[in-house]
Structure formats: C-alpha cells, structure tokens
Amino acid sequence: MIPRYQKIVLWLLLISSVLMAAYLIRLRARAQDQLAAVPDPVPMRAPVEAPPEQATLMVANDADGSLAPVERQVALPAETTTRARALLNDLFAYYAESDSPHPLAVLPAVNDVFLLPVPASKNASQSDSSSASSTTDNQIAVINLNRSFVDHHPSGIEVETLTLLSILGTLHANMPQITQVRFLVDGQPKDTLAGHADLTRTYLTANDVPQVTTSTNSPDGDVSPQKTPEKQP
Amino acid sequence: MLSTLLLVLAGSWSATAHAQQMPAQPAYPQPSTAAPLQSPLPAAAPPAAEPRFMVVLDPAHGGADAGAILGAGDPEKNFIVALAIRLHALLNARGIHSILTRDGDTTLDNNARATIANSTHAAACVLLHATSTGNGVHMYTSSLPAAGPQDARRAFLPWQTAQASYEMESLRLESDINSALTRQHIPVLLARTSIMPLDSMACPAVAIEIAPFDVKTPLTDLTYQEKIIEALATALQAWRSDWRMQP
Ligand SMILES: [Zn+2]
Numbered sequence: 125m126i127p128r129y130q131k132i133v134l135w136l137l138l139i140s141s142v143l144m145a146a147y148l149i150r151l152r153a154r155a156q157d158q159l160a161a162v163p164d165p166v167p168m169r170a171p172v173e174a175p176p177e178q179a180t181l182m183v184a185n186d187a188d189g190s191l192a193p194v195e196r197q198v199a200l201p202a203e204t205t206t207r208a209r210a211l212l213n214d215l216f217a218y219y220a221e222s223d224s225p226h227p228l229a230v231l232p233a234v235n236d237v238f239l240l241p242v243p244a245s246k247n248a249s250q251s252d253s254s255s256a257s258s259t260t261d262n263q264i265a266v267i268n269l270n271r272s273f274v275d276h277h278p279s280g281i282e283v284e285t286l287t288l289l290s291i292l293g294t295l296h297a298n299m300p301q302i303t304q305v306r307f308l309v310d311g312q313p314k315d316t317l318a319g320h321a322d323l324t325r326t327y328l329t330a331n332d333v334p335q336v337t338t339s340t341n342s343p344d345g346d347v348s349p350q351k352t353p354e355k356q357p
Numbered sequence: 358m359l360s361t362l363l364l365v366l367a368g369s370w371s372a373t374a375h376a377q378q379m380p381a382q383p384a385y386p387q388p389s390t391a392a393p394l395q396s397p398l399p400a401a402a403p404p405a406a407e408p409r410f411m412v413v414l415d416p417a418h419g420g421a422d423a424g425a426i427l428g429a430g431d432p433e434k435n436f437i438v439a440l441a442i443r444l445h446a447l448l449n450a451r452g453i454h455s456i457l458t459r460d461g462d463t464t465l466d467n468n469a470r471a472t473i474a475n476s477t478h479a480a481a482c483v484l485l486h487a488t489s490t491g492n493g494v495h496m497y498t499s500s501l502p503a504a505g506p507q508d509a510r511r512a513f514l515p516w517q518t519a520q521a522s523y524e525m526e527s528l529r530l531e532s533d534i535n536s537a538l539t540r541q542h543i544p545v546l547l548a549r550t551s552i553m554p555l556d557s558m559a560c561p562a563v564a565i566e567i568a569p570f571d572v573k574t575p576l577t578d579l580t581y582q583e584k585i586i587e588a589l590a591t592a593l594q595a596w597r598s599d600w601r602m603q604p
Binding site: 189281282283316319320321328331 | 418422424425426433488489490491495497502517546548550551552553556564566
C-alpha cells in the first residue's frame with residue numbers, strides 16, 4: 125500500500141505539470157500573435173522613397189505597329205529585381221491610361237520579376253558559379269505575368285507581339301545587363317500570350333526585337349518593327 | 358513537463374533541419390540551349406528536274422480556338438477560313454497547286470499544321486490571321502535567329518526552330534507579297550514575330566494578319582477582301598517563277 129504522503133506528492137506533481145503545460149501553450153499562442161503582427165518583410169511594391177530617375181519606356185503603337193522611346197520620371201529602386209518590376213509597372217500604367225496607343229486595361233500586368241545569371245556555358249566570362257557576385261554579368265529575367273492581365277489581353281499577332289517587344293525593349297533600354305527574357309503566367313508556363321505570340325521560348329533582348337528586313341524606312345535601332353515606305357492612306 | 362519540453366524542442370529542431378534541407382534552387386525553367394528533337398524532319402525531296410510547286414494555306418485557329426473577336430463580333434476562325442477557301446479556289450483556277458490545312462470549323466493543333474506543311478515539302482506556306490487592331494495587312498516572318506550554312510539543312514532540323522533555315526526564302530516570299538499588296542494600294546506592315554506553327558515550318562513561310570483597311574473600310578468590305586485575295590494570288594504566281602529560278 126502506497127503511503128498517504130506519497131499519494132499527495134504524486135497528485136501535486138501531476139497538477140503542477142498540467143498547469144505548466146497550459147501556461148506553455150498560452151505563451152506559445154501569444155508569441156504566435158506577436159509574430160503575426162509584424163508586417164510582411166517582403167516588399168510588395170517599389171519603395172516610394174526611391175528617387176525618381178529618367179527612364180526610357182519603349183512604347184508600342186497599334187495604329188502603325190511601331191515602338192518608340194518615351195522618357196519618363198520613374199521611382200526606380202537600386203535593387204535590380206524591384207527595379208525591373210518598377211519599370212514594367214510604369215510601362216503598363218502608361219498603357220492603362222485613357223489615350224494609350226496600345227490599350228491594355230487590366231493591372232497589375234506583372235506579378236514578379238526574377239533575375240538570374242545567364243548560365244556559364246553561355247556567359248563565358250564567368251566560370252565560377254557563385255551566383256550572387258555577378259552583378260555586372262548578363263542576366264535572365266523571368267517575368268511572371270498576371271493571369272487576369274493575360275486573360276484580358278487583346279488577341280492578334282500584331283498586338284501581342286508589340287506587348288512582348290515593348291517589355292523586351294524597355295528592359296534592354298534601361299537594364300542592358302538583362303539579355304534574355306522568359307515568361308510565366310501565374311507561375312506556370314503558357315503557350316501563347318493571347319492565342320498568338322509564343323511565350324514558351326527564351327527571348328534575347330538584343331536580337332529578338334525585329335531587325336533589318338527588306339524595307340528601308342525605319343531607323344537602324346534595335347527595337348523597331350519595319351514598315352514599308354509605300355504605306356498610303 | 359520534461360516530456361512537453363522535449364517535444365517542443367524536438368519540433369523546433371526538426372523544423373530548422375527541414376528548412377536547412379530545402380534546396381536553394383528556384384523553380385524556374387532553364388533556357389534550353391538546344392531544343393529537343395521532337396520530330397526530326399525526314400530528308401526533303403531530292404532535287405528533281407521538275408520540282409512541284411505547292412502552296413500550303415493555313416487558316417489559323419478553328420474549332421475550340423476562335424482566335425480574336427473581330428469588329429462585328431465575328432470570330433477570327435470563321436472569317437479567315439472563308440477567305441482562305443476563296444484564295445484556294447483562285448489559285449487552283451490559275452494553275453497553282455495549293456492545299457488548305459483546314460476547310461471547316463475543325464480544331465487543329467500547331468504540330469498538325471506544321472506536319473502538313475513539312476510533309477508536303479511546300480514551296481510556300483502562308484499562315485492566315487485576321488484582327489481588328491491596326492490597319493492594312495501585317496506581314497510577319499519568324500524572329501528566330503537564322504540558322505547556319507545552307508547546305509547543313511535539309512538533313513535534320515529541330516522541330517521548334519525549323520523555320521530558322523528558311524529565313525532568306527521567307528524574306529523573298531514576303532517581298533513578293535509586299536509588292537503585290539502595295540500595287541493594290543493596301544498598307545503593309547512588315548515585322549518579325551515568334552508564333553507557332555510558323556517557327557516549326559520547313560518551307561518559305563509568312564504569317565499574314567489582315568486588319569481593317571481603315572476606319573471606314575472594315576474587314577467585311579468585299580472589295581477590300583477581293584483586293585487582298587487578288588494580291589496574294591498574284592504574289593504566289595510571281596513567287597513560283599522566283600522559286601524555280603533559285604539554285
Ligand atoms: Zn489569329
């Protein structure tokens with residue numbers, strides 16, 4: 125038979141351990157609440173305090189299929205990923221304006237931009253694969269488009285091609301280290317933008333924009349679809 | 358008490374360990390340096406004395422894929438197949454052999470279209486689209502970088518980029534069509550793009566997108582349509598001579 129005092133000690137120990145467990149659970153819940161109250165450290169938009177800089181948007185025009193530079197004052201953060209996204213946000217804000225030459229109404233157009241170093245096999249200057257150090261080396265931009273923007277994008281070869289060229293041209297004009305661009309839509313690969321322009325391939329910002337064809341009317345710039353001189357009203 | 362603490366400690370340790378084991382590579386697609394040889398093309402027809410001049414007309418979209426919605430609410434797929442059928446008839450009347458990838462409202466994927474063009478060894482592949490944006494005719498050749506030496510081709514071509522070996526011929530075909538449209542006083546936009554199945558076609562190929570002539574003359578204008586069909590037929594006749602004269 126267990127002595128009475130031992131029973132009492134046992135019960136006291138049991139009760140105290142239950143109380144301490146309850147206190148521990150309460151502490152944990154409180155810590156969780158405190159953690160949740162801390163604001164999300166991932167910046168969702170370009171910080172407002174970034175100083176406005178002159179940026180060149182390559183703006184598409186549906187009427188004549190052209191791409192023309194437009195100078196804008198844009199708040200551009202120094203960090204390259206947010207800088208690329210701020211540039212594209214400004215480009216699509218321009219297209220959403222009422223007198224847009226290339227009307228695209230649904231915003232945001234771009235969810236994220238990821239910048240990655242071009243693999244060493246293509247970028248012979250850097251054999252070391254330590255990725256973070258190569259800020260001056262060529263980069264691939266993976267542009268994650270917004271599904272709703274893509275679903276509402278007008279369908280047609282010209283209009284879709286111009287949207288892609290405008291993105292490539294704007295990145296090339298302001299961030300020449302971005303030499304390749306790939307596209308995703310809500311994180312998934314998609315065949316076309318809106319039934320025409322190919323979204324599955326890797327675009328080269330310097331080469332994939334239209335180059336010299338048989339006509340002679342356009343300037344020699346990288347980024348300019350060619351028009352025939354004979355266009356008549 | 359002790360056991361509770363141990364459990365908490367074990368839980369936090371395993372969470373940290375899990376985080377450390379997470380691979381530090383993002384899930385992004387790597388750019389492919391070499392496209393997989395999905396469907397290598399068979400060797401093309403040997404250079405015969407009388408090569409057959411065949412035109413492949415590819416009215417885009419069809420079936421489940423309506424394409425763009427045109428001004429009057431018409432789907433692009435219906436407008437363009439009707440126009441292609443009329444062009445096909447005119448070509449046949451002028452002694453130019455042509456085939457249509459579709460002549461009804463059927464769903465046809467891009468690989469099937471390219472397979473038709475490539476198995477025909479076509480002398481010209483004309484992809485037909487329509488849009489309500491812009492004006493005149495927008496004409497596109499592939500924006501793929503041109504492939505290497507001419508003699509390296511006609512053996513095996515990567516399916517995704519077969520058109521890269523036909524850049525020069527496609528530009529010459531585009532030039533013939535441009536001249537014929539300009540003679541009909543139709544505004545022409547020449548540009549490059551990357552669309553399927555154009556990039557997979559092993560033939561001189563252009564994509565033609567027909568837009569309204571101007572604000573007063575919509576796509577439905579029959580005179581405008583006639584001018585385009587006439588210009589395309591004339592251009593393909595001119596291309597037949599150019600194509601036969603090439604080495
Ligand atoms: Zn189309």
